[in-house]
Amino acid sequence: MQVLIINGSPRKNGVTAAVLHRIEENLRGAGIEVLFYNLEEMKMSHCTGCNYCYRIGHCCMEDDAELLSKRIEEADGIVLGSPTYASNVSGLMKDFIDRGHFVMEQLLHKKYCIAVASGENYGSQDTLKVLKNLVLFSGGRLSGQLRIQAGFNDLEGMMRKRKSQIDQVAQSFIRAMKLKQCYPIQSIIHFFIFHLGIKPFVKKKGTLYQGIRGKWSKLGIT
Numbered sequence: 001m002q003v004l005i006i007n008g009s010p011r012k013n014g015v016t017a018a019v020l021h022r023i024e025e026n027l028r029g030a031g032i033e034v035l036f037y038n039l040e041e042m043k044m045s046h047c048t049g050c051n052y053c054y055r056i057g058h059c060c061m062e063d064d065a066e067l068l069s070k071r072i073e074e075a076d077g078i079v080l081g082s083p084t085y086a087s088n089v090s091g092l093m094k095d096f097i098d099r100g101h102f103v104m105e106q107l108l109h110k111k112y113c114i115a116v117a118s119g120e121n122y123g124s125q126d127t128l129k130v131l132k133n134l135v136l137f138s139g140g141r142l143s144g145q146l147r148i149q150a151g152f153n154d155l156e157g158m159m160r161k162r163k164s165q166i167d168q169v170a171q172s173f174i175r176a177m178k179l180k181q182c183y184p185i186q187s188i189i190h191f192f193i194f195h196l197g198i199k200p201f202v203k204k205k206g207t208l209y210q211g212i213r214g215k216w217s218k219l220g221i222t
């Protein structure tokens with residue numbers, strides 16, 4: 001079993017990283033292989049909006065965003081973490097969301113996910129919503145979420161207050177992956193989003209979106 005943890009903060013030792021590393025410890029303790037990525041350390045350009053990925057099935061830029069997207073395809077679980085920047089995800093995380101071609105491709109199809117948003121004052125609920133919607137719209141199974149309100153660099157205080165909650169979320173994520181837990185309400189919401197929104201749209205685009213249809217058939221999505 002393999003889990004990818006993606007830190008969308010430019011700070012490798014910040015609040016988001018501390019939460020994600022605590023989740024990592026839980027996962028490793030359960031014998032799960034973990035790949036931890038700091039987006040800050042990766043070579044990743046902005047999306048240029050060329051639509052090549054929809055037509056061909058992968059990005060035209062062979063950088064680390066594409067590599068991460070391939071790693072996600074192979075993983076059983078994904079943990080996405082971002083600090084709040086102006087009531088949204090960080091620029092790094094936004095670039096990765098754009099470059100990862102998540103939603104159309106259904107990149108998170110049946111993958112177990114945790115969304116983590118940190119913030120200092122107001123707006124982290126919006127950050128969390130962006131990450132949760134990304135999971136749901138991309139076919140993932142949201143097994144846990146954490147909204148961490150913490151003073152800038154107050155790692156000790158944050159850990160003291162939130163450690164047991166972080167551990168609980170990590171442990172139920174592990175259980176969900178092991179038992180292949182289903183989430184009926186999420187499945188119903190995703191059914192409508194996919195069958196009434198995404199699928200008719202992709203069909204209408206014809207050969208311009210043939211890369212997407214290729215990805216779906218590999219995943220067994222009809």
Ligand SMILES: Cc1cc2nc3c(=O)[nH]c(=O)nc-3n(C[C@H](O)[C@H](O)[C@H](O)COP(=O)(O)O)c2cc1C
Nearest residue numbers: 009014015016083084085086087118119120121122
């Ligand atoms: C450019 C910038 C914008 C920010 N905007 C917000 C915000 O809108 N709301 C908020 O609660 N915190 C905001 N913060 C604070 C960070 O989200 C918060 O300190 C976060 O926990 C930092 O995470 P990190 O230590 O993982 O980098 C902002 C910080 C920066 C640098």
